[in-house]
Amino acid sequence: MRTLTYSNSVIQSKNPVILFSFVAKCKIMNFKVCVPVGLLVLSASLFACHQSAPTEEQAAANPSAALQAPYSQVFYDSLGNTLQSYYKLSDALVQADSVAVNTAAIALKGHVDSLPVTLLQMDSSHLANITGITGSVSAELTGLTGETGLEGKRASFQMVSDMLFDLVKNTGLKGHTIYHQYCPMAFDDKGAYWLSDKAAIENPYFGHKMLTCGETKDSLTYK
Secondary structure, rough: OHHHHHHHHHHHHHHHHHHHHHHHHHHHOOOOOOOOHHHHHHHHHHHHHOOOOHHHHHHHOOOOOOEOOOOHHHHHHHHHHHHHHHHHHHHHHHHOHHHHHHHHHHHHHHHOOOOHHHHHOOOOOHHHHHHHHHHHHHHHHHHHHOOOHHHHHHHHHHHHHHHHHHHHHOOOOOOOOOEEHHHHHHHHHEEEEEOOOOOOOOOOOHHHHHHOOOEEEEEEOOO
């Protein structure tokens, strides 16, 4: 009978490469005490996803400095309703409910299309950028509802999220805090962002499969 010698540092290691190598050696030497490779791979993936994710308390303890929101309150009321509609879309993706996703996307498109951008007192080039963003968001939401699978809808949602973040950065949103959150494992580890009105992570790209996978990268708080 052969004896396998190893150190506690190998068994306790959180490095998936070390663990995988250890398991592979065990399989070659025909030991039955080894942990299944699939379990270790899953554990490594979960560790990679959660190792940098802050707790809600940590995120709340480090708020961004309040930013200025100098435009019309009527515009901000409309933009606030738009973001609330966006959050409902995100929630529907968390639940993996295609019907609710389409309903929320249609409602969000209505809010985006009705944003009173003409109330924004800014130069013409800046205003043209804003109208370009809202037009692109509206078109992407139309595309989202036309997607038959959740993965396609989530890909469109990623683009909508990025554009809405750009919109808010350009206009501000008086009296609101927007959390810019990130999942490094979305879309085959390419990573993707989304927006939230709370620091806690609820991942719209994986839903309940990996609900808390992700981190808050930054936040925008407006006076």
